[in-house]
Amino acid sequence: MSSTESCTGHWGQADLYEQILSELSALSKPLHSLTVEDLAPMDHFHARGFPATVELADKLPASSEQCLLDIGCGVGGPARYLAQRFACRVTGIDITESFVETGNRLTALVGLETQVQIELGDGQRLPYADDQFDGAYSQHVTMNVADRAAFFAEACRVLKPGGFFALTEHGLGDTGNPCYPVPWSLDGSGSYLIPIDETRALLEENGFEAIQIEQTGARYLSGYRAAVAKAEAGTLPSFGVHLLMGESAVEQMRNAGRNIEEGRTCPIQLICRKRR
Numbered sequence: 001m002s003s004t005e006s007c008t009g010h011w012g013q014a015d016l017y018e019q020i021l022s023e024l025s026a027l028s029k030p031l032h033s034l035t036v037e038d039l040a041p042m043d044h045f046h047a048r049g050f051p052a053t054v055e056l057a058d059k060l061p062a063s064s065e066q067c068l069l070d071i072g073c074g075v076g077g078p079a080r081y082l083a084q085r086f087a088c089r090v091t092g093i094d095i096t097e098s099f100v101e102t103g104n105r106l107t108a109l110v111g112l113e114t115q116v117q118i119e120l121g122d123g124q125r126l127p128y129a130d131d132q133f134d135g136a137y138s139q140h141v142t143m144n145v146a147d148r149a150a151f152f153a154e155a156c157r158v159l160k161p162g163g164f165f166a167l168t169e170h171g172l173g174d175t176g177n178p179c180y181p182v183p184w185s186l187d188g189s190g191s192y193l194i195p196i197d198e199t200r201a202l203l204e205e206n207g208f209e210a211i212q213i214e215q216t217g218a219r220y221l222s223g224y225r226a227a228v229a230k231a232e233a234g235t236l237p238s239f240g241v242h243l244l245m246g247e248s249a250v251e252q253m254r255n256a257g258r259n260i261e262e263g264r265t266c267p268i269q270l271i272c273r274k275r276r
C-alpha cells in the first residue's frame with residue numbers, strides 16, 4: 001500500500017455528511033440558519049479545535065481580496081472561518097474523498113460557496129500554477145506526509161513571492177517512539193514525524209524565510225486532558241471532532257497527551273514566508 005492509500009484509508013469515512021446532519025438535528029439546529037460557528041465544535045480537526053484556528057488566524061497577515069490555500073483542509077472548518085473572518089477566498093485541498101465531499105456540502109449549508117472551494121488532491125503534488133496564492137496554511141497534516149520536502153516545495157511554488165505559509169503539527173520529540181493510536185495513525189503506519197530542526201531546515205532548503213516557530217505542547221496537553229476528562233465523566237458533547245476519529249477517539253486523545261508529556265512528540269505552530 002502506498003503512503004497516500006494508507007492515509008486516505010485512515011481518514012476516510014462513509015456517510016459522514018449524514019452523520020453530521022443527524023447530530024445537528026439532535027441538537028435542534030435549524031439547517032437554513034446554520035453558521036460557521038455552529039459547525040466549529042466538529043469541523044476544526046486538530047488539537048484544541050476552533051480556539052487553535054482562531055489563535056493562528058490572529059497571527060496571519062491575511063486580508064480581503066486575498067486568495068489562500070488550505071493544504072489538507074479536512075472537512076473545511078478552518079477554510080470557512082478564515083474566508084468569513086477576512087472576507088477572502090480560500091481553496092482547500094485534501095487527499096480524502098469523503099472529507100472533500102462533506103466539506104463542500106457543509107460550505108453550501110452555510111452559504112459560503114462563492115468564497116470557499118474544496119478539491120481532491122495531494123499536497124505533495126499540488127494541481128495549481130506557480131505564484132498563484134497570497135498565503136497558505138496546513139494544520140495537522142504533515143504528520144502523515146512521507147515526502148516533507150516535496151510538500152514544502154509545492155507550498156512554496158504555488159505562493160506569490162513574500163506570501164505567507166503557516167503550519168501546525170506534532171513534531172518528533174527528543175524521547176521519540178510515540179505511543180499509538182493517535183489521531184493521525186492507529187498503529188504507527190503512515191506516521192512520519194520529524195524533529196523541529198529538520199522542519200526548519202527543510203523549509204529553508206525549499207524557499208522559505210523568516211521562520212517563526214512556537215512550541216504549543218503545553219496548550220495542546222491541557223486541551224487533550226480536558227477532552228479525556230470530559231469523556232471519562234460522560235460529558236463530552238455529542239457534536240465534536242471525535243465524530244471524525246472513530247471508535248478509539250478517547251484513547252487517541254489520551255496518547256496524544258501522553259506523547260507530549262513524555263517528550264515523544266513536540267507540537268509546533270510555525271509561520272514563515274516565501275523568499276522574494
Ligand SMILES: C[S@@+](CC[C@H](N)C(=O)[O-])C[C@H]1O[C@@H](n2cnc3c(N)ncnc32)[C@H](O)[C@@H]1O
Nearest residue numbers: 044045046072073074094095096122123139141
Ligand atoms: C487532522 S486532519 C486536519 C484537517 C484540517 N487541516 C483541520 O485542521 O481541520 C488531517 C487531514 O490531512 C489530510 N491529508 C493527509 N495527507 C495529505 C496529503 N498528502 N495531501 C492532502 N491532504 C492530506 C487528511 O486527509 C486529513 O483531512
